[in-house]
Amino acid sequence: MSALELKATASQPQPRPPGDRPRPAIRAEGLSKRYGSTLALDALELAVGGGEVYGYLGPNGSGKTTTIRLLLGLHRPSAGRARVFGHDAWREPVAAHRHLAYVAGEPFLWPALTSAETFEFLARLHGGVDVAYRELLVERFQLEPDKKVRALSKGNRQKVQLIAALATRAELLLLDEPTSGLDPLMEVAFRDCVIEAKERGQTVFLSSHILSEVEALCDRVGILREGRLVDEGTLQQLRHLAAQTVEVTFAGGAPRLPKLAGVEVQSAGPNALRFEVSGSIGPLIAALAEHPVATLTSREPSLEEIFIHHYDGSGDRGRR
């Protein structure tokens, strides 16, 4: 692609209305990857719709990066298949890559190129980017484009990658822990960019272990543990399935309550109790009605609690 064409693409960014894509952006069917004796990914079933922001959660070594490498066709699946906008990720990587941009967890760039040169190179490889948006991003992320990559800190190299990927305006953004190394201000800038991308109808696959980020941005969340997707759904669905916390203080000493199904009781002070309730809160309210309740607070579980719930060993509800 010539520089002229690049400019032409740049002057007319093509926003896509959300929801007008029949094919799912990402589809994984029985996707598995084995490295020697380690099963890194175990029969993953995944469907991410066009225009969706999908949070992919899991601790280190749970298979997040493996999933992304399979989606990019960098590694070959041991079983199953992955599709990106209908293109087989392994067999037709070039066709699939025309629809996506990728940000790796570690910034792997060419040390001798400056940021501006890196942008140009990656833009040529991708075949056209939104130059005006890229300039806006350079300003927003406060990057010095004339500095060589070798002289940049890890956070700044991460910015180079992010800007290059976002400026493609690709239909799908594959982001592997994109904010590692960014300072809190830049993290805010990053969130703004994801929200903009979503408004334009772009699909975002956000692998992360920063729960607040996922909570703030994602429509749906999948939780990965030891290569298996152990839970998936909207945040509300996940909350519903997890326990919520109710804290009660009493006028006078805390009473002894009868044992209730689905309710765990802990002492929270001389005249206070904490209840972990899974399922309906009704029976607990009925039981409390007979006692002198001074204050009652209830709070939905944070994503962190859902997450920890899945990793303390009791959270696997037998789902694959």
Add this chain to the structure above:
Amino acid sequence: MRTISFLYLFALYAYTQAVGYRDGYPTLADRMGFARTFANNKAVRLFYGEPHDLLSVSGYVAWRVGGTLAIAAAVFGLLAAVRALRTEEDAGRQELVLAGVVSRHTAYLSSLAAIGIGTVLLWAGESAGFLAGGLPLGGAMYLSLATASIVPVSAGAGALASQLAPTRRMALELGGALVGLWLLLRVIADTAGGVGWLRWGTPLGWAELLRPFAGAQPLVLVLPAITSVALLAIAGRIGARRDIGTGVLREHDSAAPRLRLLSSPAAQALRSERASLLVWLGSVGAFACVLGAVAKSSSTAGISKSLNRELGKLGTGSITTPSGYLGFTFIFFVLVVSLFACAQVGAARHEEAEQRLETLLSTPVARRRWLGGRLAIAAAGAVAISLTAGLAAWVGAVSGGAEVSLAKLLEAGANCLPVALLFLALAALAYAIVPRASGAIAYGLLAVAFLWDLVGSLLGAPRWLVRLTPFEHIGLVPAQPFRAGDAAAMLAIALAAALAATWIFTRRDLTGA
């Protein structure tokens, strides 16, 4: 791992040469003839240095083994020092070590100790090879010491280069240029008349001046001792003062964007290999020019048929005319261009090991296109270097007064290509199949093929076994005709291997370091 490979090389080479000469030239008369015609030839001195005494097995071995292993020892010291003192830092691991309770001083000294152990191992290995070949103990150890004495000096050069250069690659290029200069000085001192004193200016010459088995001059050992201590001390001093992760030669951290050579993966690869390609072209050109310039002074004395046959055994042709001499020296360029080809595949592998290839291949670029582009650049670079060698040798030869045509020497240059392209394709195949071990396999294969050509026939191995090495299939252009059939066969194998490499590479996982 690498030390062990060098150890084998030293021990085996020492052994085979000693045994080979005893069997090949059993009588004094044989050896007299050998000394008169063969050993005084400039082309042979190019590889092996200056002979002092060829009438005994020991004297022959001192010349033949000492000269070549001296070069290997210089390479070993350089590689070991850069690996310990720059590669670790380049990769960020040194930072972890120094963040612990280890001081810079201790870290430096322990790196040097490791190199020291490697040196002693090589000394022992070479001595053992000579002993097995029937040399006396004292002489074997002294001769090996002459070789091993080069290691600390080249390690000192490597240590200094590691302090000056901010990256591993630049350190290797700096150090390599210095070792190349040492070799060039030795070659000039050994081949051109009246400049023998130049030997004092190069550590490779000092090893000759030690005169093992020919009136030993152990006092010369003072030179490598002083030089290596000085180099290592300077390097240590710089290392203690500079910031970790930097070098004295700092490149500019900022630059106005230069957007040329960024339009495709191949263009960008050319951009990143440009500097190193220029270094190769420059050094090959300089070397070829010097070798061409001394072509005229090749001995033209007739040699007997029987001796010619004996020379054939040593893997050489008729080398007593300028064109014969040039034909023989171009074997050296076949080796050099093949090394370049392997290094290019190494650069491609480095791109993958550093995971930049993941960034590149996540864009709409097919793997086939990327690897094809890299191989095309490597092949084009090999063509450029080969023709430069031919051209520069012609310039040198003509200025030295020899009558050789430019066309013939360009043909000699092009004659390097079948073997070089074969090794390019084989290296690519190794890269596709076993990425992590590909460098060791490619360089190992090349070294074995070349050494087998030197010693195979000497050992009396069956003809078919000797002919397995591609180096046996080169016509010594311009003295001999270009062997079109062999060249076509090698190119066909190269093409098949390159296609197989591409096919396999598109079917495997990308593999990090």
